[in-house]
Amino acid sequence: MEPTFRILPVLENKKLGPYNKITMKDVQIYAHAECGNFVMIGLQGFDPYLSRPFSFLEGNRTSFSILLKVKGRGTELLSKVKKGDKLKVLGPLGKIFCPPKEGILIAGGIGIAPVYYQSRWMKGGVLFYGAKRKKDLILTREFKDKGFTVRTITEEDGGLVTDLLKEYTDELDGKQIFVCGTKGMIKSIKGILNKEQIEKAYVYVEERMGCGLGGCKSCAVKTFEGYKLVCTEGPIFPLKEVKFD
Amino acid sequence: MEPTFRILPVLENKKLGPYNKITMKDVQIYAHAECGNFVMIGLQGFDPYLSRPFSFLEGNRTSFSILLKVKGRGTELLSKVKKGDKLKVLGPLGKIFCPPKEGILIAGGIGIAPVYYQSRWMKGGVLFYGAKRKKDLILTREFKDKGFTVRTITEEDGGLVTDLLKEYTDELDGKQIFVCGTKGMIKSIKGILNKEQIEKAYVYVEERMGCGLGGCKSCAVKTFEGYKLVCTEGPIFPLKEVKFD
Amino acid sequence: MIDLSTKLGSLELQNPVLLASGVWDFPYTKIIDFKRLGGVICKGVSPFPKEGNPPPRITETHCGLINSIGLENKGFDYFECEILPELKKLGTKIFVNIFGESIEEFKEIASKIKEVAGVEVNISCPNVSKGGEKFGKDPKMVFSITKAVCGETDLPVIVKLSPSVENIEETAQAAKEGGAMAVTASNTFPGLVIDLESKRPLFKRITGGLSGPAIKPLALYNVYRIKNAVDIPIIGSGGISDYKDVLEYFIAGASAVQLGSIIFNNPLAPIEILDNLICWLGEKGYKNLKDVNKK
Amino acid sequence: MIDLSTKLGSLELQNPVLLASGVWDFPYTKIIDFKRLGGVICKGVSPFPKEGNPPPRITETHCGLINSIGLENKGFDYFECEILPELKKLGTKIFVNIFGESIEEFKEIASKIKEVAGVEVNISCPNVSKGGEKFGKDPKMVFSITKAVCGETDLPVIVKLSPSVENIEETAQAAKEGGAMAVTASNTFPGLVIDLESKRPLFKRITGGLSGPAIKPLALYNVYRIKNAVDIPIIGSGGISDYKDVLEYFIAGASAVQLGSIIFNNPLAPIEILDNLICWLGEKGYKNLKDVNKK
Numbered sequence A, B: 001m002e003p004t005f006r007i008l009p010v011l012e013n014k015k016l017g018p019y020n021k022i023t024m025k026d027v028q029i030y031a032h033a034e035c036g037n038f039v040m041i042g043l044q045g046f047d048p049y050l051s052r053p054f055s056f057l058e059g060n061r062t063s064f065s066i067l068l069k070v071k072g073r074g075t076e077l078l079s080k081v082k083k084g085d086k087l088k089v090l091g092p093l094g095k096i097f098c099p100p101k102e103g104i105l106i107a108g109g110i111g112i113a114p115v116y117y118q119s120r121w122m123k124g125g126v127l128f129y130g131a132k133r134k135k136d137l138i139l140t141r142e143f144k145d146k147g148f149t150v151r152t153i154t155e156e157d158g159g160l161v162t163d164l165l166k167e168y169t170d171e172l173d174g175k176q177i178f179v180c181g182t183k184g185m186i187k188s189i190k191g192i193l194n195k196e197q198i199e200k201a202y203v204y205v206e207e208r209m210g211c212g213l214g215g216c217k218s219c220a221v222k223t224f225e226g227y228k229l230v231c232t233e234g235p236i237f238p239l240k241e242v243k244f245d
Numbered sequence C, D: 001m002i003d004l005s006t007k008l009g010s011l012e013l014q015n016p017v018l019l020a021s022g023v024w025d026f027p028y029t030k031i032i033d034f035k036r037l038g039g040v041i042c043k044g045v046s047p048f049p050k051e052g053n054p055p056p057r058i059t060e061t062h063c064g065l066i067n068s069i070g071l072e073n074k075g076f077d078y079f080e081c082e083i084l085p086e087l088k089k090l091g092t093k094i095f096v097n098i099f100g101e102s103i104e105e106f107k108e109i110a111s112k113i114k115e116v117a118g119v120e121v122n123i124s125c126p127n128v129s130k131g132g133e134k135f136g137k138d139p140k141m142v143f144s145i146t147k148a149v150c151g152e153t154d155l156p157v158i159v160k161l162s163p164s165v166e167n168i169e170e171t172a173q174a175a176k177e178g179g180a181m182a183v184t185a186s187n188t189f190p191g192l193v194i195d196l197e198s199k200r201p202l203f204k205r206i207t208g209g210l211s212g213p214a215i216k217p218l219a220l221y222n223v224y225r226i227k228n229a230v231d232i233p234i235i236g237s238g239g240i241s242d243y244k245d246v247l248e249y250f251i252a253g254a255s256a257v258q259l260g261s262i263i264f265n266n267p268l269a270p271i272e273i274l275d276n277l278i279c280w281l282g283e284k285g286y287k288n289l290k291d292v293n294k295k
């Protein structure tokens, strides 16, 4: 991993479920991207002033894409880019994580993006995947093709991903577990995992970022060893390390 | 004239000589535009924060266009608009001027835009027109078609519009004269007109503007009767009134 | 029906959105429906005509603008005969922004203003050599001017504070003690622009006043500071560009707000803000603006 | 060859572009060629580790950002062993930004810094409860801390001033009298953001420090004020985003500048600025940056 800063043209911006899949032309950044890496993406000019962190979704030798969920003003503006628009891209960033060949991926909503990217290095395992509505579930076919058992649940069906986990709790034993979702989801998952499971669980942490390069100390997350920086010491942290309040 | 504020889509942005001719879809603003009127045009968002004043160039029942010369950052950004982009447009603005049927138009560079717009109400006269290079001279064919005698000169040829005026000074007698160009050009023209000619001469004044609606008092121009506002008392002023320092 | 009304001391406003002093004039009535506004504050008027500063008078900065107008106005007599009668026809609450170069001048002009909603005392303009910010930075002077003005008029008096002080609580307190009904926080911030062609300050008077979205967090903090230190109604002013800004000001402690330079960027902003405030309150299930600050 | 070198008191810098304290760390060496910079100022270091403020620590505003980091750092011992040796390998001039909660703490740390280009004394951070801005607003304290630091080190001492004062000339003068070689004008401006969800200030410590293009005219004015009142070299800091800003600061009176939050917006800004400065000087026919200010 050797981060660079590039102005990349958008090749495509299309809907994937409730999200935007934005593809950029790139020969440099994705080529160096490892498991655990992410990118900072910004619009040219000062609106918004700061770039935003995104997981890689997938890529090849000439392009890569991200999956974007509109949350506030910045993602709203980013969601409107058109083919040919230029984006500021800084990456790959983050601490490289050595992924297991097999393991458990747990995703809520847009949390599917980082775990899908992680699955690039994996040969199979189980995906537990929760979303609001049935039509929000995406990429399940691709996970299956990669050899994953896919277990989904939606709030429409009246269930949360934690309900799924309770049902299949023994599938979690002995495997590395990766969780990506809202703080609320992570907390409840921590609540239902047993000690051994927690010992082998990791979480994708999100924090507001300024620089992505360890420069500004804004992306601090509280851990039992004090604050750590998501951008250089994460975004993947051992679940047991992170303090939730 | 009843000004309105509209978000108008760009229909076309094309080069006309060294300038950009930008055409917007509009059924409301140009329909109310009179001689002496101008528009404030801005990009959406805050960059640039202020709109910029432009003369109308020409229009019809469904669109109008402006002619834009890149000067600083604002015009640079505006010059890059593409078909479909939306512009903020406020107008028509300015004090209505009752144009003569025949008269003398004197334009330097981009000054051609307002006098061309003014020619809409005229049946003929003489256009004195100076520019940097031969290929910068535009719209001369159209002026001729409207019945104007067109006298051009370029710095390439080693001449200024004042040289032309000196040569044809008697053509100016008894006619209303309209000057649009840089401050330097206007000053030298004032220097070579005789008293009677000055008495019938008018000038298009430019000043930085905030609002275009008389609200901010930023567009003050020094006259022998104190400061006047270009946006509500101009942009056309009697030449003798304006103080140049 | 969602109720945007707000109380500013003794005054009830139909909504908190006022147009600030110095940014609008009558032609704006063609664009904005003034009857929908909470009120308007007119351009500063002084006892004698002021010609204002030599151009350039305005320039842009990132997300803002800097002006050096210098309070151009035709003086109180002209105002009284030509402008005030027209203002009264606007169908909204009128506040007269007044400016003097001495306590005497403030008194003179304050005594003559009648039949409007209130008077806003401008002791915070950074673009004049006499008075303005110089008065506004000195709590004693703020007190004396406020007291003098209040002695001359029965109208509610609003004092427009300068942000160029270390402790705006002190000048707010001085205004309160002088008898002000409310304070406006705050005026433009003195800023500098260098013209790279001449290699000199762009404005003849060196600095101009910075306004627009750039200053919002600073002006908002001024409101918050006053709210937590002085018991006086506050009108927020500085960088408001959308309804969320209005809500931030309201939560920080303002009872009303002024829209200034945003109307140069988008003359319809006041109306859009009012519409969006209603939508937001509706979505959140509030019936009144006042409920927003209920715990 | 166009010469961008500049003199900062006793120091000769190869160009005026420094990286500001608190915005960069070693990973930036992958993006920026540090050898091209005039120098860098490292993140504030205090005698004891500081864990910093609870998140959120940063948010955006129009054309700027507000931070509430709270000077997170691992303390001087860690700095000396782990960071300083690496800093020295960067191939550019190193300035160590120091922070203390008392005069004693400033002295302690100042006495231990060796073999760098200089020390920058941070008495202007708005995001800490002890020291910081509180020191920087009091000219007496500015004098005392500067004097104490200068008594402990032979290195050039730069005092980073707070913009939260009415008269920055006074604190600049105090720094000069205390023995400072230069002043930095100025740090971030305290600003407020309200979170509309919780209806409370977004930051736990209420305010954060506003930086970025939004503040440029204000910080530039601070430089101009000091230049015209106090005979001391000035490093400009605040809102610089392109080479024109650097020139404005230079003409206003700065001998060097710091780039801060612009590197979040565009990490290549320092290099682009240097390239563009060279182009501009070339186009204007200047051979040296110093010539720009010759009449």
Ligand SMILES: Cc1cc2nc3c(=O)[nH]c(=O)nc-3n(C[C@H](O)[C@H](O)[C@H](O)COP(=O)(O)OP(=O)(O)OC[C@H]3O[C@@H](n4cnc5c(N)ncnc54)[C@H](O)[C@@H]3O)c2cc1C
Residues within 6 Å of the ligand: A038, A052, A053, A054, A055, A056, A066, A067, A068, A069, A070, A071, A072, A073, A074, A075, A076, A110, A113, A114, A205, A206, A207, A208, A209, A230, A235
């Ligand atoms: C390492 C990492 C990887 C991420 N990957 C993805 C991804 O692949 N796809 C995706 O859609 N989103 C991803 N996110 C989240 C995304 O960065 C935020 O949703 C985005 O920054 C919000 O910007 P905004 O302008 O829309 O929101 P703002 O208007 O800035 O804020 C809206 C809300 O979002 C929260 N927020 C702001 N910034 C962040 C942030 N950096 N992280 C978390 N919450 C934030 C704020 O607290 C606020 O409540 C990732 C975040 C991190 C840290």
Ligand SMILES: Cc1cc2nc3c(=O)[nH]c(=O)nc-3n(C[C@H](O)[C@H](O)[C@H](O)COP(=O)(O)OP(=O)(O)OC[C@H]3O[C@@H](n4cnc5c(N)ncnc54)[C@H](O)[C@@H]3O)c2cc1C
Residues within 6 Å of the ligand: B038, B052, B053, B054, B055, B056, B066, B067, B068, B069, B070, B071, B072, B073, B074, B075, B076, B110, B113, B114, B205, B206, B207, B208, B209, B230, B235
């Ligand atoms: C009534 C009126 C009609 C105009 N019509 C046209 C037109 O039809 N076509 C056209 O190309 N231009 C026209 N202009 C000029 C145009 O508005 C300016 O060139 C433009 O505002 C400059 O913006 P900028 O951001 O490029 O320059 P800035 O970066 O803002 O400034 C660059 C330089 O331009 C000067 N400048 C800035 N604003 C103005 C202004 N409003 N008027 C004059 N000089 C200014 C500044 O002093 C500075 O020296 C007109 C101006 C007025 C007042």
Ligand SMILES: Cc1cc2nc3c(=O)[nH]c(=O)nc-3n(C[C@H](O)[C@H](O)[C@H](O)COP(=O)(O)O)c2cc1C
Residues within 6 Å of the ligand: B210, B216, B217, B218, C020, C021, C022, C023, C043, C044, C067, C069, C071, C097, C122, C125, C160, C186, C187, C188, C211, C212, C213, C215, C237, C238, C239, C240, C258, C259, C260, C261, C262
């Ligand atoms: C061009 C201009 C002229 C102004 N004139 C006055 C004035 O005459 N009296 C006054 O009290 N404030 C004046 N102001 C200050 C505004 O009323 C307002 O307080 C300030 O611009 C901050 O608000 P904003 O950021 O919304 O513009 C003026 C501001 C601008 C931009």
Ligand SMILES: Cc1cc2nc3c(=O)[nH]c(=O)nc-3n(C[C@H](O)[C@H](O)[C@H](O)COP(=O)(O)O)c2cc1C
Residues within 6 Å of the ligand: A210, A216, A217, A218, D020, D021, D022, D023, D043, D044, D067, D069, D071, D097, D122, D125, D160, D186, D187, D188, D211, D212, D213, D215, D237, D238, D239, D240, D258, D259, D260, D261, D262
């Ligand atoms: C995230 C962040 C952290 C900062 N940390 C420090 C610091 O530790 N010490 C310090 O003196 N200044 C610190 N500053 C202030 C900057 O060095 C700089 O003076 C300020 O941001 C203004 O410049 P800018 O507008 O170019 O960012 C920090 C600024 C930011 C944005």
Ligand code: FES
Residues within 6 Å of the ligand: A208, A209, A210, A211, A212, A213, A214, A215, A216, A217, A218, A219, A220, A229, A230, A231, A232
């Ligand atoms: S985002 Fe700047 S340190 Fe992590």
Ligand code: FES
Residues within 6 Å of the ligand: B208, B209, B210, B211, B212, B213, B214, B215, B216, B217, B218, B219, B220, B229, B230, B231, B232
């Ligand atoms: S541009 Fe505002 S008064 Fe003319």
